[in-house]
Structure formats: C-alpha cells, structure tokens
Amino acid sequence: MTTVAVTGATGKTGRVVVADLLEHGFDVLAVDIVAGPGDREAMATIGAPLLRADLTDYGQAVDALSEADTVIHLANIPAPGLFPAAHTLNTNLAMNNNVFLAAAHNKLSRVVWASSETTLGLPFDVPPRYAPVDEDHYPYPTTTYALSKVASETTAQHIADWSGIPFVALRLSNVHVEEDYRLVPGYWADARLRKWNLWGYIDARDVAAACRLALAAPVTGAQSFVIAAADTIMDRPSADLLAEVFPEVELTREIGTHETLLSIERARETLGFVPRHSWRDIVGR
Structure with missing residues (x-):
C-alpha cells in the first residue's frame, strides 16, 4: 500500500485531496501547520492521522515525510496580497x-506539488501573447507569489536531476468547491471581473483527481501541467469574451463554445486528466 503525505491537508483543497486518496485505497499522512483539535478529529475520523509540522523548518519537513512513499505538497501561502x-x-x-x-x-518515489496559473502571466493586465494559454506561456510572474512558484519549478528541475525522483508541478487555476459556485452568476454582467485569469477555474474534486493521476503518470524529470476546468466560469462563448476584453489576442486554434482558455491538453495527454465537474452542474446554465 502506498503511503502519501499530503501537506496543507486541512486547507480547502487539501481536505478534498485527502478524501479522494483514501477513497482510492491509499494510506494518507496528513501534514499541516494548522492542526487544531477539530482538525485532528476530522482527519482521524476518515482515517488520515494528522501531523502538525512547520515546513519552513527543514528538520520538520524531513520528519514529516519520513514514513511516506510519495508526497502531494499543497502547503503554501495560497495567493498574493495576504501577507507582505x-x-x-x-x-x-x-x-x-x-x-x-x-x-x-x-528517497520518495515521486513529488506532486501545487504550482499556479499565476506563473503564466496572471493577472493579465498585460494581455497574453495568444490563447488558449498553455504551458509554454511561461514564465511571467507578476507578483512575489507567482515568483515563488516559478523559482520552485526551477528548483524542482534540478533536484529531480540530482535525485532521479519525478517531480510533477500542477499549475492550478482558481480552486472552487461547491459552495463557491453560488457566486458565479455575479460575474456574468461584466466580463472584466474575471479577465485576470481568462475566466478560468478548477473544481477541487478535479484537483484531487489530477493529484492522484500525477502519482502514477509516466513522467520523468520535472514536468509542469496547467490544471483547469474544461469550461470557463462565464455563461457567454469563450471566443466572444476574448474578442471583447482582449481583441488583440489571437486564438491559435478553434475552440468549443464555452471551452477553457487555459489549455489542459498537455495534462490530458500525459496525466490522463479529464475534468469532470463544472459550475453548470450546480447553477444549471
């Protein structure tokens, strides 16, 4: 049985990832610096012991991963602007x-970790060079948050070369859980409200699936993948949104009516990633 350490396990995404792994037969060691009595009880109830660890300390990181075979590393300050x-x-x-x-x-067998769509140039105050934006639209960090992900992708490449461990970076779009979808209709009146990431998003359940698939995908070295929903968060055609807000940006191929403008083709081909969840299932448009 493979034991997966999940860092950031008590966060919005981490909880869904832990539950998905357990459902698919993995043993899980949950790791987080935020680990109150309620968190411990909740994780214990579903069968994932929770270790409180400060991963900014190397010794604690070594100890936290010492009983694991692989790691899904989600723990980070999750967005710009939350701290200096x-x-x-x-x-x-x-x-x-x-x-x-x-x-x-x-000597873990694999590292899967949360990079970010922000490495691609978000927020798009400067229009993207083309759309759909893919993995090659990189690196364009515009905040220290994005820079932390870009620098870490470089670090991952070198440690993968030294160690022989495959590293899989998931450039996650804006993560949503079901309760977030009640806000979606509020975006539709003004296309500029969500232009910052080309109207992208990703359901936390699909993040969990991407993490699980990345544990077994035929990957060597360090590779990075855009992870987004199959559609946009808007109720209008994607090509119309692009033409209105970014008229100078060329579409490099034909796209479906509501198809995402954050390309997930590489993740589909290499990881077998197919997003299954949409706000449309909840809101009904």
Missing part, C-alpha cells in the same frame, strides 16, 4: 525547498 510581498516569497520558497530536499533525503 517579501514574506510570501520567502515563506513559500522555504516550504518548497525544504519539502523537495526532504523528499530527496527520504
């Missing part, structure tokens, strides 16, 4: 560096 810019950069880099090095020290 330098703190976000330094904290995320410390966590990522320590987890990557601890994985090599403990």
